[in-house]
Amino acid sequence: MSTSIKTFVFFDLETTGLPQDNPKVTEICLVAVHRCSVENPPRDPATGVPQLPRILDKLCLFMDPGKTVTPKAAEITGLNNINLAKSEKQTFDARTVALIQEFLQRQAQPVCLVAHNGNGYDFPLLKAELVHQGQDLVGQVYCLDTMKALRDLDDYDCPPGGSYTLSALYRRFFKEDPKDSHFAEGDVLAMLVIFLYKASELLEWASTKCGTWAAVKPMYNVQLQQTG
DNA sequence: TGCCAGGCCCTCTTTAGGGCCTT
Numbered sequence: 001m002s003t004s005i006k007t008f009v010f011f012d013l014e015t016t017g018l019p020q021d022n023p024k025v026t027e028i029c030l031v032a033v034h035r036c037s038v039e040n041p042p043r044d045p046a047t048g049v050p051q052l053p054r055i056l057d058k059l060c061l062f063m064d065p066g067k068t069v070t071p072k073a074a075e076i077t078g079l080n081n082i083n084l085a086k087s088e089k090q091t092f093d094a095r096t097v098a099l100i101q102e103f104l105q106r107q108a109q110p111v112c113l114v115a116h117n118g119n120g121y122d123f124p125l126l127k128a129e130l131v132h133q134g135q136d137l138v139g140q141v142y143c144l145d146t147m148k149a150l151r152d153l154d155d156y157d158c159p160p161g162g163s164y165t166l167s168a169l170y171r172r173f174f175k176e177d178p179k180d181s182h183f184a185e186g187d188v189l190a191m192l193v194i195f196l197y198k199a200s201e202l203l204e205w206a207s208t209k210c211g212t213w214a215a216v217k218p219m220y221n222v223q224l225q226q227t228g
Numbered sequence: 229t230g231c232c233a234g235g236c237c238c239t240c241t242t243t244a245g246g247g248c249c250t251t
Binding site for chain 1: 232233234235236237248249250251
């Protein structure tokens with residue numbers, strides 16, 4: 001399979017917990033970048049860190065998960081049942097799905113969702129939330145897991161015992177900690193900068209090794225949300 | 229009652245086991 005992706009949509013979820021908890025989403029952030037902004041990105045001459053594209057679309061939403069946020073998740077994300085309820089956030093409902101659909105459809109097609117450990121976490125969880133609403137993404141949507149891709153590309157310079165967490169990769173490439181770790185937008189922007197740093201290799205990798213959204217299975221079995 | 233994520237990667241591997249990675 002060879003793909004000609006026009007838009008990369010970097011995204012991250014903050015949630016109530018890990019997969020064994022059948023988690024629900026508390027925050028989603030999507031940042032869409034056209035292919036032309038990924039090819040040959042400019043770098044800060046002093047630090048070598050790639051500069052964020054001037055043109056990018058951003059969608060960040062918080063939501064009431066409708067279940068208890070685990071203490072660990074609340075600790076690392078700063079999101080809990082009290083502050084989300086106090087802010088009167090909506091659940092992940094049909095309007096949330098519509099916003100995400102519109103956001104994706106206004107991008108140049110086809111789009112590729114990009115997430116760190118996306119195959120193991122973000123993709124199946126987003127799929128579960130969509131299935132819960134009786135919906136799914138429309139059109140041809142591709143998926144790229146930056147952890148899998150960077151591991152594939154790392155054969156030649158992986159440090160022994162090197163970690164592939166988002167923050168460890170950021171420290172390895174840029175010698176500093178990423179900002180706003182475990183804020184969805186912070187993690188998305190850290191992933192975007194890492195992607196830009198390895199842009200030529202990742203674009204080549206993406207041309208033949210992307211997955212498809214259609215092949216993503218929900219993280220867990222969900223019952224259809226009753227409407228009306 | 230008892231279950232409790234799972235695909236990927238590495239190695240002391242392939243008739244397997246254990247750690248990683250995501251909140």
